[in-house]
Amino acid sequence: MAVKRKRNMVYRREKIAIEHTHFYAYLLRYNEAMLIRNYSDSTLHRRDSDIRRFVSWCEERGIDHPRDITKPILERYQKHLYYYRQDNGEPLSVVSQIHYLVSVKQFFKWMTQENHLLYNPASELRVPRQPSSLPVVLTVEEINQLMMQPDLTTPYGVRDRAMLEVLYSTGLRRSELCNLEMHDLSIPRQTLYVRKGKGGKDRLLPIGEQTAKWVEQYLLSVRALLLTDINNQTLFLNDYGEKFRDNKLGDRVKRYMKSAGITAPGSCHLLRHAMATHMLENGADLRFIQAMLGHANLQATQIYTHVSIRKLQEIHSTTHPAQQSDDRKAFLAALAEEADD
Secondary structure, three states, X not given: OOOOOOOOOOOOOOOOOOOOOOHHHHHHHHHHHHHHOOXXXXXXXXXXXXXXXXXXXXXXXXXXXXXXXXXXXXXHHHHHHHHOEOOOOOEOOHHHHHHHHHHHHHHHHHHHHOOOOOOOOOOOOOOOOOOOOOOOOOOHHHHHHHHOXXXXXXXXXXXXXXXXXXXXXXXXXXXXXXXXXXXXXXOOOOEEEEXXXXXXXXXXXXXXXXXXXXXXXXXHHOHHHHOOOOOOOEOOEOOOOOEOOHHHHHHHHHHHHHHOOOOOOOOHHHHHHHHHHHHHHOOOOHHHHHHHHOOOOHHHHOHHHHHOHHHHHHHXXXXXXXXXXXXXXXXXXXXXXXXXX
């Protein structure tokens, strides 16, 4: 398979410059403190980005020192996040708003604990309530249709099919798939080792025979064609021979979903939801699914018991009076008459 080489461009999200503000020295110390406490790389990067976003907002309003921050100022920032519109005209999701605010709250909590501030202006800031809506779950038929979308006559299509198979087989988060390296995979054992997933936790996952075959095909016929640096150990390489960025992977999966006629919002996480729900419907123990998903506690996994409609339908059809057969209704009525006698 021949690969048409594309321009080797590196896409990276530019950091918001705050080096000229009084916040910067404190942010460096805060980042160091999180590093010492062994926070995951993803948490470090997200907190740094979120705080820079807040500092930039403050600077636009003539505020450049942490001691000038008050609760009313933080409430104004919260209001700004609520009314903010992205480039596509969409508002920030409630979850995104919560993430931005929690990062700021943790920053000021640390500053107060380290005696950089006399009091914590964010201590009483209330973040929005997180929505408790049930996840959308794709059917097995929709998953099969999705798997048929990559063009297998191209190297990119073979790679994308392998990535889709891994996402559905393991329920990986998109960042976890992007961070996989060659030594994390064992084709003979059919396992993947996820290093420093959410919360900095490692886990070993089965991938199944079908998924292992697709990943092996990608490794044998495609990866070497995409590789631009022999020292790069990233498992799944993008079109430029580099590690996928989270949002770029999500965009790619979303395009395949659109071509498959799937209109549900989301991308990689839909495959994660599907894996958990389908395994639960087929009898998997909830604690096994918890281990697969990397949830810290069972409560986060229990949401899938609410979307496993197949089991609910089976119980409903065998126990609800309106769903009973005529013979069963007659039998129950006879028993009731005997009890009356």
